[in-house]
Amino acid sequence: MDGAEALALEDERTALFDAIRSDLLDEYRQNHDWPWIIGYSGGKDSTLVTHLVFEMLLSLPPSQRSRPVHIVANDTLVESPLVVQHIIESIEEIKNAANAFGLPIITKITRPAPDQSFWVNLIGRGYPSPNRSFRWCTDRMKILPTSRYIKSQVDAAGQVILLLGVRRSESSTRAASVGRYDNGERLNKHNDLVGCMVFRPIVELHTDDVWEFLALNEPPWGGSHLKLIGLYRNASGGECPVVTSKDDAPSCGTTSSRFGCWTCTVVEKDRSLEGFVESGYAEFTPLLDFRDWLASIRNDKERRQARRRDGRITITEGGTFIPGPFTLQTRAEIFERLRNLEAETGQRLISDEEVDLIHQLWSEEIADHGKARSLNVREVVKGK
Template sequence: MADLERIRREIADEYAAPHNHPWVIGFSGGKDSTLVAHLVFEFLLSIPRSRRTRHVHIVSNDTLVESPLVINHLRQVAADIREAAEVFGLPMSVAITSPEPDKSFWVNLIGRGYPPPNRTFRWCTDRMKIQPTSKYIKSQASVTGQVILLLGVRRNESATRASTVARYDNGERLNRHNDLVECMVFRPIVEMSTKEVWEVLAMNDPPWGGSHGHLIKLYSDATGGECPVMTQKNEVAACGTSSSRFGCWTCTVVDKDRSLEGFVESGFAEFGPLLDLRDWIASIRNDASRRMARRRTGQVTITTDGVFVPGPFTPLARREILDRLLKTQEEVGYPLITDEELDLIRTIWAEDAIVISTAAARELVPHRF
């Protein structure tokens, strides 16, 4: 495959550039980022130790509400890469970032009463995906002055992706990152087709061992794509679209979670309760009886068209959501919310009970969970 050889040469040429800026691979665990990690790992193995002068970071993001099969796959591959890199003595680090507990999905939804995200109020992506990964990238850039971010984006992924790629093409191999000043972006597989990506993965075992069989089966079972690693706000529109469906199981930006439905239809009936909870949360979003009149700032919002915009969920609605979440947690048999998140929710509820002078709010805090 001529394109593959060209990509390998570009990776080699860029790695040999006369500076010590580390590489950071944005790794979502999906097919495209897996191929980038595969090619870079393979390249490092192909050169002598004396030429492995550039450190490579593989960084993933766990929003804490990832689709269970996908996050388990990502963690396993990350562990395999980390172990193999140590065995081969490669200058490689593997990290999985997560949002700060105060910015997690459940703390915002249940604690503060934020309505579930939709296309016009997508409060989740920046807090849960962009900020944790950007923080990691900035920490590496602070050491050497700059980093090279390798992304598995491709021009023909979708019309939206093609437009984004075209907007930032500068005729050079590296493009300046839109939000991170000390970061240049390298997109080695940008011109590859989906068919070519799958051909490479199917015909070549990963250089860290094992096979790509589990990844291929994930896509087959879910009939979907992955939500990519996010590092800039102009990528937010790609999160929760019909073309990128491996993401948060709580995502209400899409009308239907096709990937989770696909897993259930493929025999993973244990994920049915997650799907039910997600659909119920989406269904109550615009229920006026469950929403407060004022925002958390105390303001009443009316648009220029005279449309009243309700505030957060009422205290009782938040209690109702938490009860359903804990019941679902019992059904699936594994944690869906952490103790730290529960403690933060208690704290927020206690603070709100002081501010919101209603009987419902006063009854909220003594309730134990």
Template sequence: MNIVVNPANTQAAVKSGLADKLKSVLADLRDEYVQPHSTPWIIGFSGGKDSTLLAQLVFEMLLALPPRLRTRRVHVVANDTLVESPVIASHLQSVLDRIAGSIDALRLPVTVAKTVPDIDHTFWVNLIGRGYPSPSRMFRWCTDRMKIIPTTEYIQNQVDKSGQAILLLGVRRAESSQRARSVERYENGERLNAHNSLKNCFVYKPIVELTTEEVWQTLLQSSPPWGGTHRELVTMYRNAGAGECPLVTDKSEAPSCGTSSSRFGCWTCTVVEKDKSAESFIESGYGDLEPLLEFRDWLKEIREDGSMRMATRRNGKLNFVGDGRLIPGPFTLDARRQILDKLVAMQVEVSLALISDEEIAAIKRIWAEDLSNLSA
């Protein structure tokens, strides 16, 4: 691989106001990195523009340090819900591969990792196995299981090994008013803030003051230290006409997951009314995503169909709300079978791996248990 090593890459490429801002981000990163302790850094990496720029700046800072000072480990950690939009999943994987393939040649103390939900927590095992209705704003059971828990486990492991960990996030104040409120709520005027829920984990937001324009300007005028270009990233945003689903590591960040402000999410996401990013991808030529979009729409539709839902919840109880309305329970076993058959048929049609054999085995185990409970 032809790797371009140019620590001054980013600074040189941009106008002076922004260059000053980036210089100060790099100085801040360096100052934090050379602190006299070995607490590892964990970069929350989604493959979107903000975390890509963050990883690039961290790499540039490390490359500017003499190798003997590159002593603290930096983890680049992405989360894969296993139902990521295929275009985004493939972009993320190719960037992770590039990063992983570059670290030896660059002599960087970097570990690349991808976290996935436990088999019992995947989208399909819950939706098709347990019959959970496709997620909605009122019952969004997925974010915790598919994003927060896997990432938290990774961070917790590092905290257990090293006593502490520093989580670097590419969040920015200018991203949205909601994000600005969240940034303000947790900041204490210090560089590092205690993580909302993870003990001994500190959050560091090095690019919090950059604007969206500055992020794009920097990316467009530089190339990543791990090789390649940012062209695919730019094209992906252009085709999706959307924002990104950030790496979610705690519940306070979760509201942005599955909303219109954050649309690089799961292809199965039924929290939003319409999957605008999938629609834009299809318009831009990704015709093979069309069956997936139709399937998502169908999952959303059947959630409202009482005949496909059980009357009782999984605990066998009826669920009435304040005004006496009965809230239906999970999908019936028939409906679950129908969803699985349709998904497996589509998987063949589009030649994409959409559900694993392991998930199908877990689903069938749950069905067998449910059947025996029903007949008991």
């Protein structure tokens, strides 16, 4: 690129960002009091949206900062360790700075209900590690916690505007999902959430535009975007964005996921954790090995019960037998290995509440099996 071309590109970028800023300001000043909710994943795109909104609020006199802005992140409880640390720290920085500046910002980290966590479903109920055809995790661990929060705000305010950092050029999947929201207006109805309008202020930006902005501008809440840039440098692949509907879900747990769960067996290989390990975070190697082991036992028939949890046997129309959940022995083995992993890495990977729920589910299942067995015996005796 020669000097003239570089200057033209710079002018184009400046115009793009000016247009985004004026869009944000215009929407914020609309004559209603619907709160804004920013879906914050800690990744580059939602960080940029948060940055621009924070700056816009700062630019307004206090009397005009009337609309509350919620910044909502989700922690699946099995996020990649460095990523969850970044989310928690950055949300804390944003909250402190917003308080200091008197901005109407409310921060929130949503989490799955303990009963629906990864470990309770995998070890407690024996759900096989998620894969493409049985991806039970995204709904329970990502969509529901965020949706619950959005719905609570809809209940309180009647309507909300959800700001998402989606970009058309991020990937073909994203382009398709953006297309579903595209009615030519600034605000589009959310496909699943009633009372929620979607606003995608940076939809037309390209990846380079985002990086250049983050590299050249310090966050208005203090610190620097270098930590975030470092996270991307250390991991490989793309981005696992905020997921609020099944239409967004294909981008979660794909080979390009960067900010996904460290336990993700939907991907062939965990590119994100692998990237961290390659960049010197050797302490994540045991997590990576554990994830690979989980993926490897998924289709081992010896480790799966014949019947599903509701007692049915599943045979597809084509005659293929689909095994049920992991056997209790395998669940106990996963649990023991997880505890050993905690001891090895010095990290807390499962909470006491989850452990209690797992034990409760096991006891209920053992009691149910006992009842079923005694019924079978009576039936055999009757049949004689």
